[in-house]
Amino acid sequence: MAKELVLITGANGHIGFRVVVFALQLGYKVRAAVRSQEKADRILAAQSIVALDPGEDLTFCFVPDLLQLGAYNEAVKDVHSIIHIASPITSGITEDKYETHFIQPAVSGTLGIIRAAQTSPTVQRVVITSSIVALVPWYDFFEAETGRAFNEQSRTGDPSGPYKNEFEAYASSKVQAFNSTMKLLAEAKPDFDVVHVHPSFVVGKDELVTKAEDVTMGTNGAALRQVLGVKQGWTTPSTSVHLDDVALAHVKALSPAIPSGYSLIAQSEGTNGTTWGDAIEIVQRHFPEQW
Secondary structure (H helix, E strand, C coil), X not given: CCCCEEEEECCCCHHHHHHHHHHHHCCCEEEEEECCHHHHHHHHHCHHHHHHCXXXXXXXXECCCCCCCCCCCCCCCCCCEEEECCCCCCCCCCHHHHHHHHHHHHHHHHHHHHHHXXXXXCCCXXXXXXXXXXXXXXXXXXXXXXCCCCCCCCCCCCCCCCCCCHHHHHHHHHHHHHHHHHHHHHHHCCCCEEEEEEECEEECCCCCCCCHHHCCCHHHHHHHHHHHCCCCXXXXXXXXXXXXXXXXXHHHCCCCCCCCCCXXXXXXXXXXXXXCCHHHHHHHHHCCCCC
């Protein structure tokens, strides 16, 4: 039986790379979308990929600009399914660039992948990385304990600036991308299925990070800043999920057993949540000499 071909965008990112690994392990052929040959080479050189030796099961396509009209039209040709992960992350962005760095690429990239999928008759399912903030409003998630309960059917209304910090701008980009996508799907009624995955703070080894100054980029920073004594401009909620669980959820969401239109929440620790300060004790226990 021929292997199904899945397009994975953001393949060189924190979540994207692990999704590539799990997809290959579970028997899919992967077309990885990256910005450049340099990023493709980094993936090919990673230990997990070298160990898998995927050969022709892993190929690459290049999408240098998510904002370009029809950016994914070539990438989606002949694929059975799509896992869309590409989206900007927090990395010290200043207020004057919130709109252009976070919101425009997140919204345009997600709408672009849906429109591209409509041009390919082979696409059966699209899985999109959203965020828990698309289900839980910023105020409830970051600023107050209101006692409200949220589930996969909850929705956050479109926020607007000005934003207090870059993470609030990032959260706005995920909310607006999700809401814009749901509106487009309601209007276009495409033939393919769409499933969203909503992770909380994703923590786990980023195999493609090779520089010490990059270890706190993205949601890994929530744990690592505790150890490094680095302050951030917002309070981190007690929500986390392991990278491998999130990546596996994306690949499992390709199954038709997951209903179209469903939102999968990726969150661990139950109602107790995550105590980020525990990272200090863990490092002291396992790396006493370095500490």
